Amino acid sequence: MKRDELDLLPGQSEELLKELHILTREGRINQDSRRKLKQVHHLYRFIEKLLRELPDEGNGATLADHGAGKSYLGFILYDLFLKQKTGGRIYGIETRAELVQRSAELAARLGFDRMSFVNISAADASEAKDLPERIDVVTALHACDTATDDAIAFGLRKHARFMVLVPCCQAEIAASLRQNKALSLSRTPLAELWRHPIHTRELGSQLTNVLRCLYMEAKGYQITVTELVGWEHSMKNELILARFTGQPKRSAAERLRAVLAEFGLQSLEASRFPL
Secondary structure, three states: OOHHHHOOOOOOOHHHHHHOOOOOOOOOOOHHHHHHHHHHHHHHHHHHHHHHOOHHHHOOOEEEEEOOOOOHHHHHHHHHOHHHOOOOEEEEEEOOHHHHHHHHHHHHHHOOOOEEEEEOOOOOHHHOOOOOOOOOEEEEEEEEOOHHHHHHHHHHHOOOOEEEEEEEOOOHHHHHHHHOHHHHHHHOHHHHHHOOHHHHHHHHHHHHHHHHHHHHHHOOEEEEEEEOOOOOOOOOOEEEEEEEOOOOOHHHHHHHHHHHHHOOOOOHHHHHOOO
């Protein structure tokens, strides 16, 4: 297949995509891989613009990718952006040891010497000695459930200039809504929004991201929420971009507490949204 038929970006390595099993050895691509590549390319375009805002146009940029999995995003970022730079480093954070080892071996084979892989959870990464005190960009692509919250906590701890998040499988708040359903139904007619299980799941997902955005605003970030790709490619499609301004919003903190109180979720403030 020709490059334009594969939807590759200028300068993108076909050999890397073969190593990642996005392309076959014959240079072909199936629909599932094409969909996956389209998502990563969209995310890359957002991140590249942010990297170029850093000093020296991102030449010394540090990026931590939470829930890295097979590190598609990290490898493609390195190939398209960092490979041409003289500095900077990408850290892949992943709990599955076999994926960490496989990614490290691939980076060594490709000569991507400014990629590091850490076998640790997002929750524990803030204290990891293998990671620097400051990280410029924190990413989390489909990090499941509370791993996105852990990535946000990591970004705050590391004074990240930018956070790029595509949340997935938010279950914690839905579970809290179910637990307090009887009390909520007697207290407010709004509880009808989560009386049925499917509504609980969907509202829990929506509410989780609303609270995350308010929390980051309260911590001094400007928030943009948009779509990653079209809904035909992924149902987990919400992209949250956070840019540090250094101006915490008291009004966002007040609204966060008000929303938690309205939905009977005050217990989550200490664990998930410490203000």
